[in-house]
Amino acid sequence: MFPRGEKNEAYQEVFTGISYLAPLVDESLPVSVSHVTFEPKARNHWHIHDGGYQILLVTEGEGWYQEEGQPARHLKAGDVVVTHDFVKHWHGATRSSWFSHIAITAGTPLWLEAVSDEQYEVTE
Structure with a gap:
């Protein structure tokens, strides 16, 4: 439905594994909208959003979303995640x-x- 994009080399240092990034809107907007694809086992680092938020609309496959201090949430196509300002979290693909x-x-x-x-293995 959406393009996979190019290999996500711009953010590779904050991802484990291989991911792909396809920006969907003009960078001049005050919000970023991108299609992100993770190969199995790939995930981003823990992160927060300073002065903003993040909404994830799951389009394909299966993945994980975890906020610090909470159990990981299993995600599949159609799921929606809202992360509020300064909430430490990560997201990525399942092992398979x-x-x-x-x-x-x-x-x-x-x-x-x-x-x-060790943190990732607890998710499955």
Whole structure:
């Protein structure tokens, strides 16, 4: 439905595994809208959104979303996640499935530490 995009080299240092990024709107807007695709086991680092929020609209596959101190939430196509300002979280694919979502993001993402293999393995 949406393009996979190019290999996500611009943000590779804050992702574990391989992901793809397809911006969907003009960068001059005060909000970013992108289609993000994760290969199996790929995930982004823990992060927060400073002065904004993030909405994830899951389009394909299966993935995980976790807020700090909470159990991971299993995601599938049609699920919606809303992350509020300054909530530490991560998201990515399951071990056996590709995972794609539309990310609608306002504010500045502040990237933190990687999700360790030990943290990730608890999700399944």
